[in-house]
Amino acid sequence: MAVPIVSERRSLGPHTTVLFGSEQGKYPDGNTVLVRGRDSSLVIDPSLSARSEALDVDRVLLTHTHEDHAAGVSGVRWQELSVHEADLAALRSVDDLMRLYGLAPESWPAMTQMVQERFFFEGWPQATGLCDDDVIDLGGVTVRLIHAPGHTGGHSVYLIEPDGVLVTGDIDLTGFGPYYGDAASSLDAFESTLAMVREIAAAHYVTFHHKGVVEGHEAFAAAVDSYTASIGRRTNDLLALLADGPSTFDELHAHGIVYRAGTRPANFGDSVEAHTIERHLARLLADGAVASDGQQYWLA
Numbered sequence: 001m002a003v004p005i006v007s008e009r010r011s012l013g014p015h016t017t018v019l020f021g022s023e024q025g026k027y028p029d030g031n032t033v034l035v036r037g038r039d040s041s042l043v044i045d046p047s048l049s050a051r052s053e054a055l056d057v058d059r060v061l062l063t064h065t066h067e068d069h070a071a072g073v074s075g076v077r078w079q080e081l082s083v084h085e086a087d088l089a090a091l092r093s094v095d096d097l098m099r100l101y102g103l104a105p106e107s108w109p110a111m112t113q114m115v116q117e118r119f120f121f122e123g124w125p126q127a128t129g130l131c132d133d134d135v136i137d138l139g140g141v142t143v144r145l146i147h148a149p150g151h152t153g154g155h156s157v158y159l160i161e162p163d164g165v166l167v168t169g170d171i172d173l174t175g176f177g178p179y180y181g182d183a184a185s186s187l188d189a190f191e192s193t194l195a196m197v198r199e200i201a202a203a204h205y206v207t208f209h210h211k212g213v214v215e216g217h218e219a220f221a222a223a224v225d226s227y228t229a230s231i232g233r234r235t236n237d238l239l240a241l242l243a244d245g246p247s248t249f250d251e252l253h254a255h256g257i258v259y260r261a262g263t264r265p266a267n268f269g270d271s272v273e274a275h276t277i278e279r280h281l282a283r284l285l286a287d288g289a290v291a292s293d294g295q296q297y298w299l300a
């Protein structure tokens, strides 16, 4: 595979530069944000392509601990590496990253090999934790962590002022929709997060994948709304499966509601479908829309 390189750089203010990965940061690549202040500098989510930039900064911040967001960590010179404290264990050790994913034990060796060889994930025991509302002052520019859980427990967005840039991480506003398929994900938390971030006023919104930069709050709010609608679409897909008659969990899982037929990824796709269906089923059971005898599920 060719070494990914930054496809474009765009300045979003006096201190902030986006380093776009290939195809606007299509997975496995991503869009990296560089912030330079009077006294110090940092990068947020160094991607695979950022490895080719020979970046030398004081700090690396991650929006959350996932392999693609940490892929450039070992390719950047830094003094301190940080993530929200709820994702810190997974950043410190690859075994804890496997626990964050919630993979079945038989998938650990292949997934561990994948994150190490393809994403250069080492596990960094010296990494430090951040909390909601922590502010890093770089001199003339600040970076504020806003806890935005759901994708992972520690997922956070960063507000860069005075540049008016919100780095949204894997609130990526793609047609795929919100991802809450890890053990450490939460559908309820993701929905609360979407309602919260929708109200954050900024001039530029940077997503890690696909969308790249969304300009202005009006366009961002509209993008959040259509992204949020994917959650309801998955609920409807599950209800449509059950409309054909009672189903076991295994039957629902074989069909899936996340990935289109034939696109389920090896190593982690089964786990993602299972976590996602469990979360939608739990909600439908609680609402009384679906009933179960512990073996089968049907429309109530």
Ligand SMILES: [Zn+2]
Pocket (backbone or CB within 6 Å): 064, 066, 151, 170
């Ligand atoms: Zn992620």
